[in-house]
Amino acid sequence: MTKTTRDKLIDAMIDALQRKGLHGVGLSELLAAAETPKGSLYHHFPNGKTELAVAAIERVGQRAGQAFATLFECQADPLDALTTWLHGALGQLQDSAFERGCPLAAVALESGPEDHEIRAALANAFVTIRQALQQQLQRHGYPQPEGLAALFVALYEGGLLQARVAGSSEPLKQAVTTLLHLTRQQHTESTPA
Template sequence: MNTLTTRDKLIAAMADALQRKGLHGVGLNELLTHAQAPKGSLYHHFPGGKTELAVAAIEHIGNGIDAFFAQLFARHPEPLEAMRRWLHNTLQQLESSQFERGCPLATVALESSPEDVAIRAALAGCFARLRAALAAQLSNVGFAAEPAENFATLFVSLYEGGLLQARVAGSREPLVRASNALFELIRQYPREKRHEA
């Protein structure tokens, strides 16, 4: 039986808090309560405190990206369908949380400052993994490397901005409209043949 360690529980609690409240919106006592962890355990496992825990949570989210996309694209080999499914699941989660749960990466990115070097590096790594996973799938269906990377970057930007607008509007419409426009653009874009050596 897989039992979570106190460290794992703290990381899971922080990942959840980042998605709902951001880094500065959650206190240490709330994290300890949510993780059902004893006082003092946070600094035992994360001597750097809340910032070190946040970096661990962001890296945990990043580590899940590869597995998530592997499963998603195995079930939906057509990239646009897989991306639609991802958006559909995100919107369901957003609506069921009364528009509280956004993207944990964007929430932290918005409130980070240049002094948050470790947090920004962890965030940049996660965003890069997202873009790379999507670009790889678009390359698999005939897009050349540069257009695949460009569309992947555009989709991640659209996802983050659309999700933010949907949260504050209390409506899925901003994200749905933006994604429909992008999918139509991707469908119409010519898929280039790869040059053989």
Template sequence: MKKTSTRDNLINAMTDALQRKGLHGVGLNELLDIAGAPKGSLYHHFPGGKSELAVAAIERISERIDSLFAQLFSHQPDPLNAMHSWLQGALQQLESSGFERGCPLATIALESSADDVEIRAALQRSFNAVRQALSRQLRAHGYADEQAENLAALFVAIYEGGLLQARVAGSSEPLRRAATALFNLAREQFPGGVRP
């Protein structure tokens, strides 16, 4: 098994913290404990401190999006089933964490301010990467360019909004209802499935 570097451990710890607590809900000592990193290592690897580490975590999430969707869609001949599987995975994670682990991007986006220029730029790139990765898969499964881009944008909006509502409600129902409506509408538009 490959040993991870202190830098990677810090990024992984921040990703986990963003998902559970957000940027302002986690302290430096907690991040160092989660990462198993010595004091001083955070500023050695991230001279900009917690904000720079958050940007690195957001960028790491973006890097994994393409391969995540490629793997998911390769196992599902129906692109809507692949999207449904992604939602199911997110809901299972949320439910098994006692509605604590939401989307790390949404959590930090909600607490960022106009002063968080680098964080907001990283978030914008990351949300864009999610939409682009999803629309690439949809195009590969026969959706026209504009249809793929629109469905990807709608799906990401429902995913993010539904997860936030589910998290605060302590119930998966808000996301399940929104997803059901989306998939029903999509299947009505393409009743025989999408064919390249």
């Protein structure tokens, strides 16, 4: 399937956000990566880079929600699905020599109070991700599914940030292993025999 110019621009922005953040990439670089002329950017995104960033953030949230839905369909236990997702994220991080992080985190760290549209898009994307996790945890009888989903997302984002800085996946692996162990233990103890 051939990508539209709009999709090429969004994908180029997602890639740039993962590697450099919003302020680390220029329009020329985005246009080169998308293989589109400058006029195409303003045709699809009249408000420029910010509008493109919002579209990219929304796309990341949608893709994450779809990825979780697929993972949870394939694996009976949501913790196994989360493990698969985290291994995939770690693989991508390692394959990129610890350059490609979460595009949402990169933008969140550099956005300010004046970035209303970007922060609203980020908030919605994080809600989408937390809700997808919460629904599965709740469906499988895990206690405090809303808080647990928020904890998993926070652990992922913080662990990914530490892994990028350290150039090692160990900080994220350690945190994930511990949280999954404690969650399984609590679930086992709270499930009637």
